[in-house]
Amino acid sequence: MSDPSSLDAGAAPVPAKPVPEWRQYVRFLRNALSQSVEGGWKFYVWMTLLTAVFLVGANAWAVQVRDGMAVTAMSDHVSWGLYIANFTFLVGLAAGGVMMVIPAYLYHDEQMHDIVIIGELLAIAAIVMSIMFVVCDLGRPDRFWHMIPGLGKFNFPVSMLTWDVIVLNGYLIINLHICVYLLYKRFRAQAPDPKMYVPAVLLSIVWAISIHTVTAFLYCGLGGRPFWNTALLAPRFLASAFVSGPAFIIVAIQIIRWQTGRMFGEGAIRTLVGIIRVTILVNLLMVVSEVFVEFYTGGSHTSAAKYLYFGLHGHSELVPWIWTALAFTLVAVLLFLQPGVNRRPVILNTACLLAFVGLWIEKGMGMIIPAFIPSTLHEIVEYRPSLTEWKVTAGIWALGLMIYTLLIKITINVHSRKLRDASGARTVDPEDALSIPSEG
Amino acid sequence: MNDPDPDKPRTPCSGNCSCSGGSPTPSDPIGNPGGSTRRAVLKGIGATLGVAAYAKALAPLTELTQQTSMDEFLQKHYKELTKEELSAVLERLTRETKEQYGADVTIADPKPREGVKFGYALNLSICNGCRKCAEACHLENNHDRPSHQSYIRVFEMTKGSMDFEKGDVHYDHPVPQPDKYYMPVQCQQCEHPPCVDVCPVEATWKEPDGIVVVDYNWCIGCRYCEAACPYHARRFNWQKPEIAAAEINPDQSYLSNRIRPQGVMEKCTFCLHRTRNGRLPACLEACPTGARVFGDLNDPESEIRWVLANKRVFVLKEELGLKPQFFYFFDE
Incomplete structure (x- = not known):
């Protein structure tokens, strides 16, 4: 940095006057955004594909808003469907990102610390997706402002949904703060001030637990829905979240590695596999426990579980779903328990994929829909998502992947010093996992 | 796939390379005016197409303003x-x-009457399952015609069981059947309504006269109340209700039977536009058997108080503790 007092050094191209902080910040945001849409042809193909899928979903949603929710397959009997199923799963995915934060910050796992932002960015993308799924489930999205405290009427603390609004938005803000602050500091080539982000990181750990607990409370607090009305729901949600989150991150690390050509994260993957080995078994134990209570006790409270696993009175729409989920989870368990699975990418990725899809079904279609079948007055009306619902779902997932891709790209650009502040030199820190050497 | 730049060493794309611009000077990609212009033009085309696609995709929303x-x-x-x-x-x-x-x-917008608390009772011994109440509700409350919506569902129950699983709402034969009894179910106007608790925007509440109402113009359509209700009492307007002008009941109120907008919840309001003006609910007037008793629970002289005091009365799903203000009873 040149001395600000040496104003007479007219020949020097370096601006002598220090640039104000806010201008640096604006510059950071502008550069980050503009650089994030630069890329090679593979990047453009990927983003174009995602945009196309997103637009199909956006169009389906627009039609749904215009013509009414009748374009979905939901009914007064099954009043929540694929949207809320995805919402539930995604809250878990967001909470799952914390499984990188805990080893990094509480156990001082250095390797994890270097790339913990991969998990924090996943939390951001997943929360955005989960909020979008709720908005797409609203019959009147134009009245969304009724939920804004102060402006509308916020039924806090009685309605669990208002708790969910608070914890989800809070989690989004906390993670945005952590990520943006750390990236900005790196952009400025300054050491981050622990006071500015470590408390937020610790808060995010507690908060991650809270988002999935509150989301479970949405369902398990309803006395009229015996299938949900179990104290095991929140712990089960958490256990499965700590499978799906790490599973996604393990694959994400490998993709980033392959795209950047830098080997990093071996230790992180080892830790995450170790976590999954425990959580996937805990989750399975809780599923078995629930199934036992349901079926051994019997009675009319078992109807929903019977419908889910074996079909009821000739209705069996969900049976293939849940057995697929169980099969996927079981195979994933066997694969994860293989010794040295983290050194065998094919087995590892297969296991991650199976666990991810298996839990998406188990916590989505397998958790939301059976609570409505049979209905509270024991009528059986089945549900199979309509094309509109599939389109909107694909659209939101595409948008989420787009957001995640761009966030990861910004991060790599910052770490590789492609984005520089006014004074920054273009150097690569060989110790930095997410820094990639620029050509030339 | 053809590699766009085969001469380049196979290093992974780093994001700021010039592979699509075909720059011969990779050391300074930005300094290549030809590549950057072409890239800028392509980007401009892409952005324009993108904006057009977005506008097209979201066009249905503009039709909403009507x-x-x-x-x-x-x-x-x-x-x-x-x-x-x-x-x-x-x-x-x-x-x-x-x-x-x-x-x-x-x-x-009739207001609740001072000191009145409405209650409803239904005599299961004489209900014959004719569904005239459900039909009257359909007409009185300006329900969507194609879906035959009604706030009342009548279950044909098997004698010897109170289990709804053995009940049937879709019966289509002469009534009453000798081995059956009939159980109409509508909003139970709970003393502790879970539907009210869960609403995130206070769009539904319990009025002083005990009726649970919805502000159709405030409801955001999240359907959490529908999931919370153990009596299947709530309905959602999955689309804009269809009803011919000649069939519309013109006697309407804000909180009850006005035609609901698309995308909001609705429910039985004990016909408050009638009952708050001293009339009886449409379902009661339509009942040919006299199975229905409606009145003021606070009035010791009312017929409903007599029923509660003298008949064998029960409420649905009492174990949930929601204290319904809708009672079922049998004759001696």
């Missing part, structure tokens, strides 16, 4: 409307009904 006026969008919660604002809203709703449905209606 249905939702700015006044409706900005309307306050029912409880926060001043007298003047409320009459303006009622006037607007009347006008919109004329515009959209071609019917001249009166939309009033």
Whole structure:
């Protein structure tokens, strides 16, 4: 940095006057955004594909808003469907990102610390997706402002949904703060001030637990829905979240590695596999426990579980779903328990994929829909998502992947010093996992 | 796949390379004017196409403005409307009904009567399952015609069991059947309504006279109340209700039977536009057997109080502790 007092050094191209902080910040945001849409042809193909899928979903949603929710397959009997199923799963995915934060910050796992932002960015993308799924489930999205405290009427603390609004938005803000602050500091080539982000990181750990607990409370607090009305729901949600989150991150690390050509994260993957080995078994134990209570006790409270696993009175729409989920989870368990699975990418990725899809079904279609079948007055009306619902779902997932891709790209650009502040030199820190050497 | 730049060493794409621009000087990609211009043009085309695609995809939303006026969008919660604002809203709703449905209606806002608490009782010994109550509800409350919506579902139950799993709502044969009894179910107007608790925006609440109502213009359509209700009492407007002008019941009120907008919840209101004006609910008037008893629970002389004191009375799903104000009873 040149001395600000040496104003007479007219020949020097370096601006002598220090640039104000806010201008640096604006510059950071502008550069980050503009650089994030630069890329090679593979990047453009990927983003174009995602945009196309997103637009199909956006169009389906627009039609749904215009013509009414009748374009979905939901009914007064099954009043929540694929949207809320995805919402539930995604809250878990967001909470799952914390499984990188805990080893990094509480156990001082250095390797994890270097790339913990991969998990924090996943939390951001997943929360955005989960909020979008709720908005797409609203019959009147134009009245969304009724939920804004102060402006509308916020039924806090009685309605669990208002708790969910608070914890989800809070989690989004906390993670945005952590990520943006750390990236900005790196952009400025300054050491981050622990006071500015470590408390937020610790808060995010507690908060991650809270988002999935509150989301479970949405369902398990309803006395009229015996299938949900179990104290095991929140712990089960958490256990499965700590499978799906790490599973996604393990694959994400490998993709980033392959795209950047830098080997990093071996230790992180080892830790995450170790976590999954425990959580996937805990989750399975809780599923078995629930199934036992349901079926051994019997009675009319078992109807929903019977419908889910074996079909009821000739209705069996969900049976293939849940057995697929169980099969996927079981195979994933066997694969994860293989010794040295983290050194065998094919087995590892297969296991991650199976666990991810298996839990998406188990916590989505397998958790939301059976609570409505049979209905509270024991009528059986089945549900199979309509094309509109599939389109909107694909659209939101595409948008989420787009957001995640761009966030990861910004991060790599910052770490590789492609984005520089006014004074920054273009150097690569060989110790930095997410820094990639620029050509030339 | 053809590699666009085969001479380049196979290092992974780093994001700021010039592979699509075909730059011969990889050391300074930005310094290549030809590549950057071509890239800028391509980007411009891409951005234009993108914006056009977005506009096209979201075009259906613009057709919505015909249905939702700015006044409706900005309307306050029912409880926060001043007298003047409320009459303006009622006037607007009347006008919109004329515009959209071609019917001249009166939309009033009868208030709960001081000291009155409504209760409903139903005699299972004489209900014959004719479903006249459900039909009357359909007509009185201006329900969507194609879906035959009604706030009342009548179950044909098997004698010897109170299990709804053995019941059937879709029966289609002469009634009453000798081995069956009939159980109409509608909103139980719970003392502790879970549907009210879960609503994130206070769009539904319990009135002083015990009726649980919905502000159809405040509801955001999240359907959490529908999931919370153990009696299947709530309905959602999956699309804009269809109803011919000639069939519209013109005697309407804001909190009850006015034609509901698309995408909001609705429910039985004990026909408050009638009962708050001293009349009986439409379902009671339609019942040919006299199975239905409606009245003021606070009035010791009322028929419903006599029923509660002298008949074998029960409520549905009492174990949930929601204290329904809808009672079932048997004759001696």
